[in-house]
Amino acid sequence: MENTKTWFSEWFNTRYYHILYKNRNNDEAKVFMQNLVSFLKLPKDNSILDLACGKGRHSIFLNTLGYPVIGADLSKNSIDYANQFANSTLKFIVQDMRKPFAIKVDAVFNMFTSFGYFDDDNDDIKVLQNIEACLNKNGVAVLDYMNVNKVIKNLVNTEVITRDEIEFRIKRHVTDGFITKEIDLTENNEELHFQERVKAIDLEKFRHYTKQANLKIKHIFGDYHLSDFDIENSDRLILILTK
Template sequence: MSAWYEKSFGDDYLLVYKHRDLQGAYEEVKRMIEWLRLPEGSEVLDLCCGMGRHSMALYDFGYKVTGVDLSGVLLAEAHKLDKAGHVRWLQGDMREVPLTETFDAVVNLFTSFGYFDADEENERVLREIQRLLKPGQGKFIIDYMNPEYVKAHLVPYSSRSEGSCTIEEKRRIEDGCVRKTIVIQEPESDARTYSEQVKLYGKEEFVRMLERAGLEVTQVYGDYHASEYDPAESKRMIFVGHRKG
């Protein structure tokens, strides 16, 4: 049986998340650059790059960019976006990235962490980030949801239309995870159902995992406006730091 993330990031994902735009990614990257403080020409890895919005913005700001994602469908969209081939796109699992070189920075954005049931598997991702960073200077950004905010503001059910499609989303928290079930219904066809899951790690636990992986946190922001992280109010939990040693 396939894991949820092997099924969910296909053609229907493009329908469910079509509202994500390039301008938003551009503004987020603009802020990330201030946090990373890297010179133009630095090599940046976008780990779990999806459709490539942030990767392309990073390129536009003058970086050499590599985007890695498991989904062939999303990488095909990235290639469409990158008609001139400015970014190197690779298919791979974030627990075992098919690269041997190191980077000036690794970014992992839009809650592309916590996909696996076992803590050990999620920590493998952090060890890969450490491995892929240049010793002594490699920096990272991990943009993750704020679990306290998620628990307090979870919307159990929502429904919307996209053309002739109806998209229903049910959300719940169980077994230390936030889980979403997505049902897509089109006229005269069977409903298509997908699952999404992210393990909920609080700030202290996340920092401990990063430290075990050889990564040091220098700042935790609550959003892309560089607001200080507030457990009750922040929607995001954005870790910025560097490789130890």
């Protein structure tokens, strides 16, 4: 565990994070969720842990499909927001994914590159070990990651994005095995700086990680329509894992 404040505990807990990514495609996310539960043939009484759920948009949608869902995230601000949608079959908890879960579920969904935040590989492996430990006997986990090969090849070094009249000045680079995004903005004459750092984990490294966590890779997909994975051209690296 880090002794100092981490980039993710700071950045994900700000309103600026949610402003910058407010235009994420919800329809695409819903199609992905529907494709997943259909492919996995998840019975409607199967419980799902939405790990790193943010404000809960995917937890809420999965719950509308009839599944009991627990959404977990490190950001207290995000969980406080999500709790307004809680009901008898939809719960939200504040949880560091490196700590063991006090629950058992039939499926764990870790969506939209919500992994690979930690400097130490052992922390990433610990997350997978925690996932394995909280799965019921015939449970399944879904890990949706970026295809780092394509991302690095097509990296946009500098970009300016305007949301809600806030100008986000973004620089990207690959340093020490991390794809890093430096985010600068100015509001009320105050200069603010944030960072995102996500580990460049390719398929072979994931094979090593999952082996250490006693998880098996059953299927590999390359996009939200569950097409075959292509190391050069796929947008995503989606792993279906079992115990």
